[in-house]
Amino acid sequence: MTERLSCNSCSKPMRLTLEGKKATCECGQIAGIDDRGEGYMTILPRLYPCRMTDPKMLREFGEYQASEHRFFNQLRYCLNLIDEAELSARSANTDAALARFIKDNVLPLEAKHSWWRFWERA
Secondary structure, three states, X not given: XXXXXXXXXXXXXOEEEOOOOXXXXXXXXXXXXXXXXXXXXXXXXXXXXXXXXXXXXXXXXXXXXXXXXXXXXXXXXXXXOOOHHHHHHHHHHHHHHHHHHHHHHHHHHHHHXXXXXXXXXX
């Protein structure tokens, strides 16, 4: 196993435990894959409100969600739960889901509130 995993909280290298299907960091972050195949972590890197109407925040939220999917897919790869082909396929799915999220949720808000983008009208 040559892949390294950076902590999604502090960006330091994480220590992998293959038997427990988890990775730990000196900052206290523990991320792993449970028996159902779902990812879990002890530290949430960011928190967002349950309802967002600001397109900039909504775009940031979508990118954050995509980065979390990429992190857990990389963790699965490092723990040998998926192979490189599956990692690439999941990455492509994440990119497509992010593009759909922006198209369906962010762009309509930006169009509705075009005055928020006044700095681009110079």
